[in-house]
Amino acid sequence: MKSLLALTTCALLLGSVPVLAHHGTSxxxxxxxxxxxxxxxxxxxxSNPHVYVLFDVKDEKGATVHWAGEMNSxxxxxxxxxxxNTLKAGDQVTLTLRPNKAGTPVGLxxxxxxxxxxxxxxxxxxx
Amino acid sequence: xxRCLLLTAVITLVPLWFxxxxxxxxxxxxxxxxxxxxxxHDPHDLNGVWxxxxxxxxxxxxxxxxxxxxxxxxxxxxxxxxxxAVPGGFGNDPMxxxxxxxxxxxxxxxxxxxxxxxxxxxxxxxxxxxxxxxxRVIWTDGRQLPKDPDPQWMGYSVGKWEGDIFVVKxxxxxxxxxxxxxxxxxxxxxTFEERYHRLDRDTLELNMTITAPKAYTKPWVxxxxxxxxxxxxxxxxxxxxPTEEQRFNKLVRDPGSGVVTK
Numbered sequence: 001m002k003s004l005l006a007l008t009t010c011a012l013l014l015g016s017v018p019v020l021a022h023h024g025t026s027x028x029x030x031x032x033x034x035x036x037x038x039x040x041x042x043x044x045x046x047s048n049p050h051v052y053v054l055f056d057v058k059d060e061k062g063a064t065v066h067w068a069g070e071m072n073s074x075x076x077x078x079x080x081x082x083x084x085n086t087l088k089a090g091d092q093v094t095l096t097l098r099p100n101k102a103g104t105p106v107g108l109x110x111x112x113x114x115x116x117x118x119x120x121x122x123x124x125x126x127x
Numbered sequence: 128x129x130r131c132l133l134l135t136a137v138i139t140l141v142p143l144w145f146x147x148x149x150x151x152x153x154x155x156x157x158x159x160x161x162x163x164x165x166x167x168h169d170p171h172d173l174n175g176v177w178x179x180x181x182x183x184x185x186x187x188x189x190x191x192x193x194x195x196x197x198x199x200x201x202x203x204x205x206x207x208x209x210x211x212a213v214p215g216g217f218g219n220d221p222m223x224x225x226x227x228x229x230x231x232x233x234x235x236x237x238x239x240x241x242x243x244x245x246x247x248x249x250x251x252x253x254x255x256x257x258x259x260x261x262x263r264v265i266w267t268d269g270r271q272l273p274k275d276p277d278p279q280w281m282g283y284s285v286g287k288w289e290g291d292i293f294v295v296k297x298x299x300x301x302x303x304x305x306x307x308x309x310x311x312x313x314x315x316x317x318t319f320e321e322r323y324h325r326l327d328r329d330t331l332e333l334n335m336t337i338t339a340p341k342a343y344t345k346p347w348v349x350x351x352x353x354x355x356x357x358x359x360x361x362x363x364x365x366x367x368x369p370t371e372e373q374r375f376n377k378l379v380r381d382p383g384s385g386v387v388t389k
Contacts, residue, residue, distance in 0.1 A: 026212035027383040047371040048364075049225075049258075052379050068379045075257065075363025076240060101214065102385030 028098040028108045038094040044087040049073045069097055069109030081123040092117050168328035170291040173245040177331055177354035184235045185307035186349040197312045197342035204310025216384025225367035227280040229304035244362050259367045265295050295321040314341035329356040
């Protein structure tokens with residue numbers, strides 16, 4: 001129980017990292033609420049004006065759930081050190097997202113604490 | 128738990144440190160610029176990339192009273208920002224389909240994330256906006272504003288110097304634009320005045336006034352907006368691409384709002 005509390009607190013604290021988006025974030029929960037999911041990237045979409053990640057996650061019954069993680073523009077990501085090659089299909093990822101209020105598998109992706117193929121992805125500052 | 132707190136502190140504070148540096152026109156990993164007051168500058172030189180610091184995403188928080196025509200437009204607008212925000216898939220912000228933002232909304236968007244750039248020429252000033260890779264022309268060749276022009280997303284603009292203040296007057300706007308992220312309306316009789324004042328090398332102040340009797344019962348005077356010179360920033364190619372936005376809406380925005388599409 002203690003470890004669960006610590007994990008939850010950690011998630012809440014990490015979720016407080018500021019995220020700005022140009023299209024508004026009214027779909028998503030407050031910055032204090034985040035979830036962490038692990039899966040496999042199916043497509044890293046480097047498009048204008050939004051970059052996003054499509055990835056598959058196994059639910060508790062073993063079924064595949066298609067997730068999407070919204071990011072900012074290529075220009076903003078480029079300024080933070082990202083490129084079209086930062087993620088690729090097949091990467092094993094652990095991602096932190098602000099879930100949406102509708103309860104569907106779409107979230108606002110935080111760049112702050114990502115694991116890619118088991119290693120922390122440390123490229124640039126969150127914006 | 129201790130490691131979690133340390134990790135959280137690092138993740139939270141490092142971005143703030145970078146963001147603070149960026150506001151001072153500092154590149155990643157480079158030393159800070161010298162204090163702005165000690166550096167000579169030409170107050171009539173607006174060239175360069177500028178980034179806004181702080182402020183609200185509209186003229187001011189004191190929206191003037193609307194006419195019934197404007198109130199109906201305002202009520203029909205479903206923004207995804209601010210106190211009236213709806214989930215993205217249920218909004219009707221023209222931005223969500225890559226329609227041009229127009230003026231003055233482009234100015235407000237520069238505040239939050241994206242920079243702008245001035246390029247002065249002998250007969251005009253070009254103002255580039257990173258959002259949608261767009262620009263406007265401010266004519267400085269002495270021409271007058273057109274009378275009863277056809278509408279344009281950016282309007283028509285002329286500029287002249289009054290002392291050290293660059294005064295831009297614009298009209299001929301398209302009513303399909305929103306004035307800001309919050310759905311405040313634009314009317315085709317709107318005149319828009321901008322007063323740019325470069326206080327020192329790194330600081331550009333902007334005061335704006337909107338006069339639009341069809342929409343607002345009195346002029347809307349902005350709060351003072353402040354831009355900082357961003358000498359190490361390059362305007363990025365940030366198009367709003369309709370086909371890519373459509374795919375984004377289908378895969379991310381709509382399902383993220385609970386909108387079911389087939």
